[in-house]
Amino acid sequence: MSTTIAVAAFVAGGLFAVGGICAMVRLLRGPSLIDRVIALDVLLAILVGVIVVVAAVTRSSITLVAAVVVALLGFLGSAGLAKLLPRDRV
Numbered sequence: 001m002s003t004t005i006a007v008a009a010f011v012a013g014g015l016f017a018v019g020g021i022c023a024m025v026r027l028l029r030g031p032s033l034i035d036r037v038i039a040l041d042v043l044l045a046i047l048v049g050v051i052v053v054v055a056a057v058t059r060s061s062i063t064l065v066a067a068v069v070v071a072l073l074g075f076l077g078s079a080g081l082a083k084l085l086p087r088d089r090v
Contacts, residue, residue: 005057006057009053013050019042019046023042023046024043027043034085037078037081037082040078044070051063051067055067
């Protein structure tokens with residue numbers, strides 16, 4: 001692994017960690033259900049980003065398939081929750 005990829009992976013990991021902590025705070029303290037659902041979407045996007053960084057570091061194409069599967073499941077979950085949330089907020 002080259003030094004450039006290692007530094008980029010380290011920086012990306014730190015930024016993903018900060019974003020994950022912020023999303024967890026919003027998930028735990030969110031004033032409404034919609035805020036919590038959005039925080040879960042953000043956490044899922046961070047998870048996909050982490051999987052892609054791991055794929056770049058390990059040079060594994062199978063890991064990218066896992067990232068696509070996680071992203072699709074996250075989209076389906078978000079769409080399902082959007083159907084269940086109340087529509088009184090405009």
